[in-house]
Amino acid sequence: MRVKVAEHAGYCYGVERALKLTLEALNRLPKPICTLGPLIHNPQVVDSLEEKGVRAVSTLDEIDAGTVIVRTHGVDSRVIEEAKERGLRVVDATCPFVKKAQRCAAQLVAEGYHLVVVGERDHPEVIGILAHSGEGALVVERVEDLSNLEDVQRAGVVVQTTQSEENLKKIVSELLSVVGEVKIFNTVCDATANRQKAAVQLAREVDVMLVVGGKNSANTTRLAQLCRQINPRTHHVETPSEIDPQWFFKDAFVGVTAGASTPDWILKKVAAKLATLS
Ligand code: SF4
Structure with missing residues (x-):
């Protein structure tokens, strides 16, 4: 099996920035640290943030003190005003x-x-x-x-x-x-356009295409849709455990791409799993 990773894959600028702001908040801003909705659409990353003490909430009513982080998708500006009125520290991680x-x-x-x-x-x-x-x-x-x-x-x-x-x-x-x-x-955004172009190009070249990322991630789902239009042997997986060896035939050329909210460590685990199937 031969494996090629798309030229643009994984974390985008906006997601990296949001994660950086969140980790900084953990170090120096009042606790508890909450995000309004999951910080990014990747369940594995959200779980690991929770282990560090970052809790995802649905509304401001679930927070009575500490710091609230506005995620990359942004919110109604009235929500930010209300959070401030309630005495919460606000970190606005809305992607530029x-x-x-x-x-x-x-x-x-x-x-x-x-x-x-x-x-x-x-x-x-x-x-x-x-x-x-x-x-x-x-x-x-x-x-x-x-x-x-x-x-x-x-x-x-x-x-x-x-x-x-x-x-x-x-x-x-x-x-x-x-x-x-x-x-x-x-x-x-450029990150989306670049990932889509690189994924479609790779999907044309390979026998089987893997798209890695949250099933709840809009940009990952779109990557999978675009690749599937080009290459019907496209599979969207969130983790390596979802990879089915039967998808691949001997000496298959496999392309891998990942949504803008997929961390490098999941991509590496996918590559490692593919290596065991070679
Ligand atoms: S995909 Fe684009 S808009 Fe969304 S967070 Fe990343 S850089 Fe920002």
Whole structure:
């Protein structure tokens, strides 16, 4: 078996920054240290943070003292204000790329555009973007969702940072056919675009493709979807224990990529497991 890891795989800038801020908070800020929702969408990393004393909570009501960390996806700015009013220390680990999407959405609304957010309605990042842009925005996950767009003359588009550019292009192309004026901020982040391009390229070359990362991670799931379109022998695994030796044939060429929230140590364990199958 031959194994090749994609050129861009694993932790992105935003995740590394959030982890760094969290570990710094553990050392020097008031305890307990809580994150609003899991810090990143990787259960193994969240478990290891919990062992160090970082607890994930769903709402501010579960915290009565200490420090609260806002994760990379961001939140409604009113939540940050409320945390401060409650006397909590706030560490804002919202990824700067997500903040840019929030700012672009607010700008489009201020300029009078009907806001269209390309992304997943229930994803925390999209919920945060909507919170920064008032009411009335339309969330579009796929082209068909545009049928919910009311009669608008000017539409302004922002994108969940982990969407595929391919999906964005399809939606924008359809939007241009129904709305007279469309202003677009392509807020797909570089880390996402680079991982997707490298993964798709590798999926073309190999016999079997492994995508490593949280099953609850939007960007990892999207990587697996994109790879599967190119190479049906694509498998999304969270840990090496999920790897089934029957996926591989003798002398198979195997590609490995990982989502932006997948740590290096899980990638190394996957490589070690593959080495035992060679
Ligand atoms: S995937 Fe992009 S937007 Fe999301 S945390 Fe990483 S760098 Fe930031």
